Amino acid sequence: MADHIAFVNGTADCDLVSRYYSDSTIVRVPLERAERLIPQLPEGMRIWVDAGIDGFHRPYVDSPNRTWKAHVRQFPAYSRIDSPAFHSKPDSGEVNDFVFAVLDKCVGLNSKLNDHDFKLAAISVPQLPIVNNVTRNKMNRALAMAAGTWKSEKKYRGRMILPAIFTDQKQLNLKTERNKKRDVLVSCYEKSEADGLWAVDSSLQDQAGTSTFRSKRFPGLLKFHEEISDSLPDKAITIAGPYWGMNLVLWVKELCRFPAIGVGGAYQYHLAGGHQRQASLRLALPPLRRWVRVGAGLQSWLKKAVSEISSGEAAHADISYLRDNYSTLKNNKPLCREQIAKFYKNWFDEIEASPTAGRALALYQMLSSAYVLGKALPILSSNEGSARRPERVVEYLMLNCL
Secondary structure: EEEEEEOOHHHHHHHHHHHHHEEEEEEEEEEHHHHHHHHHOOOOOEEEEEOOHHHHHHOOOOOOOOHHHHOOOOOOHHHOOHHHHHOOOOOHHHHHHHHHHHHHHHHOOOHHHHHOOOOOEEEOOOOOOOOOOOOOOHHHHHHHHHHHHHHHHHHHOOOOEEEEEEEOOHHHHHHHHHHHHHHHHHHHHHHHOOOOOEEEEEOOOOOOOOOOOHHHHHHHHHHHHHHHHHHHOOOEEEOOOOOOOOOHHHHOOOOOOOEEOOOOOOOOOOOOOOOOOOOEEEEHHHHEEEEOOOOHHHHHHHHHHHHOOOOOOOOHHHEEEEOOOOOHHOHHHHHHHHHHHHHHHHHHHHHOOOOHHHHHHHHHHHHHHHHHHHHOOOOOOOHHHOOOOHHHHHHHHHHHOO
């Protein structure tokens, strides 16, 4: 099995898992869509079910997602979970009722999974996303305590994963704030009797090429994973992402055991219960270890880029393929997603082929080669914003790789 964990959100993801990611250690599936999606995955896969409680980050009444709202209405006391007044003084009975119902629903999938030779390998501890103040600390501790009680009473022997979903870079950039968040997470980890921790900054779009990535955001994220790893038991399972590149950086630096990955899209974590947005069409640029938006100027850029690369280089063939097939790809979302998924899987496999101790250097060399190439190529279209320089995405990843 490969070290990656595929995050599946829809039918298209299931198809790409079957084609490219069937060797994932585990596949994460949202509870609200689990019964529909799991039978579409390759048989025998190990499943991690997450109930989507992070959707309560916004008030329930403000959620634009009717499917998610219908999903959480089945749980008792759901209307209390996003109440600030309840957060300040959570009632243990109501919290227990809610958490027991959520986790019972997760493990209740077992009978359906067995029909398809799947295994329910992990479930998430119900937790609210992390905010900039302390207003959710009591609530998350109460949810964790209830999960620990459920685990003991139900004699659950599977894995439980504690989510640490950050929502603002301020929570990770500075040590003082990181320490506060770490202390709460360790407390919740212990109360829930969790087996692992999944951490993701849902506000981080690590392909954006923002200048603060180099000096603040990436170093802060790395420091958090160092600090939380030092605070958890040695046997704790640690998961990071999904991101585009920082999950890989954390993995090769051995700051997480498993990188979470998108499957052709969603290389950023989106909270449950949000808009089911139509993502922009994108294509991977394999030699540059990044993706770009499909749109005005890309076809012209591909033609110029090919002329700047020696015909004997592997990069020439990769960019030529995109140039020659652009008309077919530009209006075909499934083909674009597959092209990205295939590239990303190949990239991961390249890194994993190196000995564990040499993976950080291997990734650094890949990124530095992409940086050198990108420096020699024309600027991309304005659609790429701060990442118009072809080398910008890998530059900031490379500087935080070793």
